[in-house]
Amino acid sequence: MGMYEILSPIFRLLPEVPRPKRKLSVRERLFWTGIVLVLYFVMSQIPLYGIEWSGSQFQPLLFFQVVMASKRGTLMELGIGPIVTAGIIWQLLVGSKIIPIDVTTKEGRALFTGTQKILAILFAAFEASAYIFGGAYGRLTSYQATLIFAQLMIVSIIILLMDEMLQRGWGFGSAISLFIAAGVAQQIFWEMLAPIPLGDGLMVGVIPSVIHASFQYFATGNGTLLSRSIMRASGYPDLIGFIAMIGFVLLLTVLESIRVEIPVVATKYGSYRSRIPLKFLYVSNLPVILVSALYADLIIFTQSLWPRINPGNTNPWLNMIAMYNYTGGTYQPIGGLVYYIYPPRSLTVAMADPLRTLTSAATFILLSVLFAVAWVMTSGMDPESQAEQLVKSELQVPGFRKSKKVLTAVFKRYVWPLTIISGLLVGIIGVVSDIVGALGSGIGILLMVGILVQYYTLLAREQALEMYPMLAKIIGER
Numbered sequence: 001m002g003m004y005e006i007l008s009p010i011f012r013l014l015p016e017v018p019r020p021k022r023k024l025s026v027r028e029r030l031f032w033t034g035i036v037l038v039l040y041f042v043m044s045q046i047p048l049y050g051i052e053w054s055g056s057q058f059q060p061l062l063f064f065q066v067v068m069a070s071k072r073g074t075l076m077e078l079g080i081g082p083i084v085t086a087g088i089i090w091q092l093l094v095g096s097k098i099i100p101i102d103v104t105t106k107e108g109r110a111l112f113t114g115t116q117k118i119l120a121i122l123f124a125a126f127e128a129s130a131y132i133f134g135g136a137y138g139r140l141t142s143y144q145a146t147l148i149f150a151q152l153m154i155v156s157i158i159i160l161l162m163d164e165m166l167q168r169g170w171g172f173g174s175a176i177s178l179f180i181a182a183g184v185a186q187q188i189f190w191e192m193l194a195p196i197p198l199g200d201g202l203m204v205g206v207i208p209s210v211i212h213a214s215f216q217y218f219a220t221g222n223g224t225l226l227s228r229s230i231m232r233a234s235g236y237p238d239l240i241g242f243i244a245m246i247g248f249v250l251l252l253t254v255l256e257s258i259r260v261e262i263p264v265v266a267t268k269y270g271s272y273r274s275r276i277p278l279k280f281l282y283v284s285n286l287p288v289i290l291v292s293a294l295y296a297d298l299i300i301f302t303q304s305l306w307p308r309i310n311p312g313n314t315n316p317w318l319n320m321i322a323m324y325n326y327t328g329g330t331y332q333p334i335g336g337l338v339y340y341i342y343p344p345r346s347l348t349v350a351m352a353d354p355l356r357t358l359t360s361a362a363t364f365i366l367l368s369v370l371f372a373v374a375w376v377m378t379s380g381m382d383p384e385s386q387a388e389q390l391v392k393s394e395l396q397v398p399g400f401r402k403s404k405k406v407l408t409a410v411f412k413r414y415v416w417p418l419t420i421i422s423g424l425l426v427g428i429i430g431v432v433s434d435i436v437g438a439l440g441s442g443i444g445i446l447l448m449v450g451i452l453v454q455y456y457t458l459l460a461r462e463q464a465l466e467m468y469p470m471l472a473k474i475i476g477e478r
Contacts, residue, residue, distance in 0.1 A: 003111060011114035011183070015157060017165040024169065026462050027214040033171035033178065036162045040069075040179050041186075043155060044076040051137045052245075068296055069179035075155045078127050080176045083163060084158055084293050087176075095378030117160060124156035125149075127300060134304025172458055173451075181451040184444035188245065191237035191439045198236070201225050205240045235346055241437035245445060248433045252449040255281050255425070260414055264395045272400035273398075276390075281425065282418035285450040286375050287368040288426050288443050294367070295341060302338055303331045343430075346437040357435065365427035372423025376415065383411035 024032075051073070070079030093099045094112060102108040131137070131152075132145050140148070163175035194204035202209040202225060213225035232238040258280035265273055302322035310318040313335070323335030340359040342349040350357040369376040376382050387407035390396065397410050426446055433442030440448065 006110065007114060007118075010118065011110065014114065014117055015161060017161055017168055017170070019168045020170055026459070026466050029169075029171050029462075033166060033173075036166060036171060037178060037182055039158075039162065040076070040175075040182060043158075044071040044074050044183075046075050047073055048075060048077065048137075048148055048151055050144045050151075051140070062404075068293075069176075069183045071183075075133065075151060078124060078152055078156055079291075080159060080163075080179055081127055081296065082124035083118045083160060083176060084289065085123050085297060086116055088290060088293055090116045090119055092374070113394075120155075120160055121157065124153055124399070128152040128156075129302055130304035133308075135307040136303070158358055161440055172462070173455055177451045177454065181448045181455075184440045184448040187444065188440040188448075192242065200228065202229055202236070204236060206237045206239060210239055229424050231347065235349070235437075237439055238346075238437060240347070241439050244433060244436040244438040245440060248429060248438055248442070248445050249449055252429065252446065253453065256284075256450060256453045262410070262414065262419065263398055264390065265398050276395075278418060279422075280418065281422040281450075282381070282415065283372045284454075285373055285426060285446045287372040287423045288430055288446050290371040290375065291364060291367045291427075292443055299333075299338060299342075306331070330390050343434045343442075345434055345441070347435060350435045361431040361435075364431050365424065368427030368430070369420055369423040372419050372426075373416075376419045379413070381419075383408045383415045386411045386415065 044098065068079035068081040068084065069080060070076055090112075094101050094103070101111050101112055132148055137144075137148065146420050159179075165175075166173065166178070167174050191204070192206055193208065195208045196204045198204065201212075203212065206229070209229040210226075213229040217223050217226045230239045237451075256279070259277040260280060261277050262273040262438060263273065263275050297423055303324065306322060306325075307325050308325075309315070312321045313319055319336055321336050322333060322338040324331045325334045326332075333342050340356050341363050342356075343360050343364065344353070344357055387404050387410075390407050391404050397407060430442040430446055438445055
């Protein structure tokens with residue numbers, strides 16, 4: 001009996017969203033995508049029932065919260081974390097052939113998606129338990145713990161269904177990408193415009209702070225506030241971070257549009273010449289997602305265990321992994337491995353501990369390159385897979401024989417350099433933008449720009465197919 005036959009009874013019990021009975025128009029799909037987005041914003045504002053709510057006026061966007069699209073103390077506490085973690089692990093296991101599944105068959109696809117859904121639910125249960133038993137909500141009664149666990153599980157399943165809904169033709173893209181981009185954009189606007197006063201005479205938002213400090217400078221000639229609004233030591237957004245955010249958004253938009261084109265000939269269509277475009281950022285923002293997901297799981301795990309087994313930082317062996325200081329309702333790393341991989345979020349913090357800055361930067365960049373290579377090898381983006389697709393499509397590179405071995409050698413000249421360069425670039429951009437305190441965080445900007453470019457390309461394609469039905473028939477979309 002195969003794995004599909006064993007798991008199929010469980011698959012039938014899992015909730016799922018059916019595909020639409022007809023292909024929806026662009027307007028209808030935009031409507032459902034908007035509904036999903038509104039639900040995300042609503043759930044990210046509703047506090048978990050059963051715990052004492054203590055929201056602060058400003059909460060810095062932690063780097064792992066960007067990837068998980070989570071918001072502390074709300075129904076979106078876990079965010080898309082369980083889905084992302086399950087998807088990454090399952091993709092790597094299947095792509096590396098550790099678990100052989102033929103996704104070209106109907107049963108193989110059902111097994112792949114069904115098992116991934118089960119893993120996402122299991123990871124949601126694990127992360128919810130880690131938050132509860134790790135003391136993230138303080139001391140809880142059995143009733144409170146059960147209530148919070150139920151809320152987190154229900155919302156995780158809802159997010160899973162919303163992601164499935166968009167991917168099955170009701171909307172555009174995926175809920176994972178949509179929530180990440182929405183969360184980062186929301187944080188950027190908050191850090192830009194929030195008119196909430198602080199005790200130092202400035203405000204949370206960069207623009208209100210600069211305007212207020214400028215008026216005071218022209219009225220009194222005292223430039224203290226103005227200089228503090230340009231670069232703040234407190235971790236709040238400043239003018240340098242605002243300028244850095246704009247610069248990195250423009251840079252990433254340009255890099256996302258650069259292509260390296262390989263000329264090909266379609267022999268079955270009378271030697272029709274075309275080009276295969278390979279993105280300069282070949283792996284896009286995937287290395288950042290993978291590294292950040294790894295960091296997030298490590299931090300969640302250590303934060304959940306620290307209050308129980310090493311609350312006073314007295315165990316020297318555990319201190320090598322993580323040391324925390326619980327202040328202001330949050331866990332701040334102060335030593336161990338976690339401290340030295342935790343990215344500094346301002347120039348002041350970076351200069352205060354150069355060793356930490358160097359180790360966190362080097363680790364993040366190295367892991368970005370390694371994950372970029374690993375993803376290409378396991379996701380069908382490697383030279384061998386690209387060459388095999390060309391052979392199946394009866395395409396060949398001019399001047400080279402129509403052979404998989406020859407085409408593989410051609411693709412190796414492009415794929416591996418692009419993979420390493422793109423992993424290196426996104427790692428460096430993520431590190432530098434975090435150090436200069438770019439609004440939304442460096443990782444957030446990387447993810448948001450990549451996702452918005454993908455959505456723009458997707459919408460342009462769908463609009464073209466809707467305007468020219470014959471084109472849709474030619475490429476098999478209708």
